[in-house]
Amino acid sequence: MPVLSVKNLVMHYRTKKGYVRAVDGVSFDVGVGEVLGIVGESGCGKTSISMAILRLLPENAEFRGGQVLFDNGNETVDLVGLADSAMQKYRWKGISMIFQSAMNSLNPVYRVGDQILEAMKRHYSEISKEAARKRVEELFRLVGLDPKRMRQYPHQYSGGMKQRAVIAMALACDPRLVIADEPTTALDVIVQDRIMRELKRIQKDLDMSMIYISHDIAVIAEISDRVAIMYAGKLVELADTLTIFERPMHPYTNGLMNAFPSVVGQKRKLRTIQGEPPDLLKPPSGCRFAPRCSYADGRCKEADPEFRILEEGHYVACFHPVEKEGCLIKGVTESAE
């Protein structure tokens, strides 16, 4: 039984020029204790998915179909239909989020510890002050922050420390699912590496379910159990991490793999994906990747390929799935952890 099951979700933004089809028929599951990585470029709708799940949407967002089924431990609820007041119950405690601009998601005029307390009080109104303080202390240790820093303000923190505090806040109410949206993107490599290791360790220790959103396929390769590739509002491929990197079947996935430089292994020739992503106000008919795809034919320009299963656990939305070489490094064999 998955923790979260997104079924054919359609969420568009209403604008003066028409509907922006940010999320257009997306389906995926997240299992218990699983990390699902979602990869995509800016504007492909990956952040919109997370905002839609948590219903943190601007006024012009409209659900135009589909379900977001969340298993809260006792029952399964469809978050799409919930009233705002009912949704409150699930934020932080059921599903919490580590935002992209974590640096800016702390309130500068409150002590960091108090901000986390605040988030907890909403869901545990009966918790005593002392117990809550203990819990925050515990959270600080969990994310590698000195509990003495609870009384400090965000400006006294470095970028990496703020990011840790935001992670602590996301974990405060023992969520069943954490959505991490580019949590390390603005950080320097060494800090990024530390935060990722920390996040992965906590996720394993707590057997937490997580959706990790990033544009960086190298980060995704390291943290995810399964990977979904998103392009122009749709998922184009979904499989376990090794399969995606070993033999991507969608031409776009393959293009991404071949466009990504690495510091390890033989220097390979990088290949460019021609063109640019489409405007989601008027996406091309048929397959949205077709205008950039070297395999595309007449059919691709007319019909929209179904997101279908091609082998156990491997979904691809393409009329011409190709088994291509991914970006695995030659000479490396699977090593046990």
Next chain:
Amino acid sequence: MQNSPLMAVRSLKKHFDAESKLFSKAKLFVHAVDEVSFDVEEGGSLGLVGESGCGKTTTGRVIVQLEKPTSGEILFKGRNISEFNKSEQMKYHREVQMVFQDPYESLNPRMTVFEIITEPLNINGIGTRRQKEERARSFLNQVGISPAETFLSRYPHELSGGQRQRVAIARALVLEPVFLVADEPTSMLDVSVRTGVMELMLKLQEEFKMSYLYITHDLAVARYMCHRIAVMYLGKIVEVGETEEILSNAQHPYTRALLSAVSVPDPRVRRTQPAIKGDISKPVNPLPECRFLQRCPVATDYCRQNPHPPLVEIDEGHLVSCYEATDEA
């Protein structure tokens, strides 16, 4: 006499006031760039790699004279640029150009693509209207924006991020510079677009025989773009050498930490945890000892008692600034 390198930076220092006082002079200084020296040969490319705040962008800005150095020299074709007279100065500004990181900020939103690209020509009084149009068209084609005609009258907001950066590159190239300072030109771009801009820069280097200083935080990108890599830490170059040599045989503990912190697009690879302590600080009135001392996993008493180690050649063209790596510790 040996040919002098195209661009040579000698003991470059740039200090900024760390406190602003109205009536007295500042006593605290950020040593953003501190005794930095390097060469870029004709047709060569040097990657200046480091974390934010290491001084890599400041170094680039000093070279194109957007900042005045505190001390040190920049030698262009063997001549000190601070000794240039006015016309030589103009020539230098034609021959040395810069591409900035953020294509959303570096283009004037009120100018059309045509105006943006031809502005450098106007400033230098080159060409008639027709020649300029011809030139703008040919450079847009060069940077892969076609059909060029349909873009000339557009404004930056009508372009995508990749297109903007291509226009910014076209503007930098329109005077046919021999040296380009590229400050993270691809870091704001998406993966599928980034490779295109990287390839474009490599192609242009080949075609125009251009040399460049490529400033980036991303070692993987530097690997594809540069013949040589210099790693900077808190205003100092700690290691420099041929790109593949640096990647496979890094000697400075900071370079090693940086390398092992980079994620690898292969789920089977288990990277070793970077051996490095603490967080990066700011080089405000730094102590004389090695800048990396506080975070160094291999520091010895020798490192604590001696000044910042000099850059020493340990192999042909491979220089390291570390007592431990050069067996002095």
